Amino acid sequence: MTTTLDDVHALTHAGSLLSPGGEIVAPYDLEVAHADASGFSALPADILNAGRAPFDADYAQASRVHLVNAFGVTLGDSIIGLSALSAVKRLHPHLRFTIYRPARAPRHVQRLYALAAPRLADLIDLPVPLASLPADEPKIDIGNQLFWPRFASMPMIDFFLWAMGIAPDSIAAGDKRNRWLADVPLAAIERAPYALFCPDASTPVRSIPASMRARIVARLADETGMPVLGFGAVDHPRYRDIAPLCIDTDDFLAWIGHARYLVTADTAALHIAAGFDVPTTAFFTTIPAFMRARDYTNCVAVEFALPHLQGIHASARPADLDAIERAYRDYDWRAMPFAREASLSPASR
Incomplete structure (x- = not known):
């Protein structure tokens, strides 16, 4: 039986939400829209959530992975989350990711995902019907990470790797330094050193x-x-x-x-x-x-x-x-x- 959350607990829930109508929703979008969040519930157990039950991802056997509500709504958090994603792709270059993002996230943050998308992932705005996610492909919820206890106790790159089912120690330090940004073309600006x-x-x-x-x-x-x-x-x-x-x-x-x-x-x-x-x-x-x-x-x-x-x-x-x-x-x-x-x-x- 699915337990519904009251308005306050829905917005601070350590994960994404399922609407009464069967859609996956980002708590952030509800908060920004000042929408009533009562009656929403946690996502079902077939969508993995490391905060609820830690897991080891078998990425070698997957072709596509669905990341629900990853990786936050700030520029810094998103850079680190995409670095974790890039590290996983270096280990498993055959993988393709789909990231489901809060539609109301700040435009400057969404632009970062657009710059990263050609190499790292496909992007879809939330909400989406739960039924639209393939039943036979891995689905991982990383939503509302600010309210996950481990977010405040782990280096952020380790948190996102752990949330994706990867042992942080299995990733070399050099692969945790946001080097994927070097593949983003930079605009020409000031020529003199500064x-x-x-x-x-x-x-x-x-x-x-x-x-x-x-x-x-x-x-x-x-x-x-x-x-x-x-x-x-x-x-x-x-x-x-x-x-x-x-x-x-x-x-x-x-x-x-x-x-x-x-x-x-x-x-x-x-x-x-x-x-x-x-x-x-x-x-x-x-x-x-x-x-x-x-x-x-x-x-x-x-x-x-x-x-x-x-x-x-x-x-x-x-x-x-x-x-x-x-x-x-x-x-x-x-x-x-x-x-x-x-x-x-x-x-x-």
């Missing part, structure tokens, strides 16, 4: 405080000897705001991919830089660096010791932002690390 500054993350609590940005730009310009380009206004003579020139995902990829060095608090920018082997200094406030940058050999991390903020996905609360401001203000900027060797060595706090 360093890049990406201070804004998806939430204020993970962003670099505005009061500290000029100091970081100065340190970056002094260290690299290059002009610094970046996203957003910074009052410094060696800095240029290129935000007006970055209007879509293609532009964002190009500006990062062509950079000689990157300083960022945005993990999406970090993941892109790793794909193009751009040396990077990354700042972490609410999540340990190893959870996002463990496999990036050309990245160094600055981690701020803020235990009361660990694990927070988003916040703009004044008390939280004050704590971030103090951490950045008290940091010894003369010790800000730069990627010199192939190692990730977070700065101690």
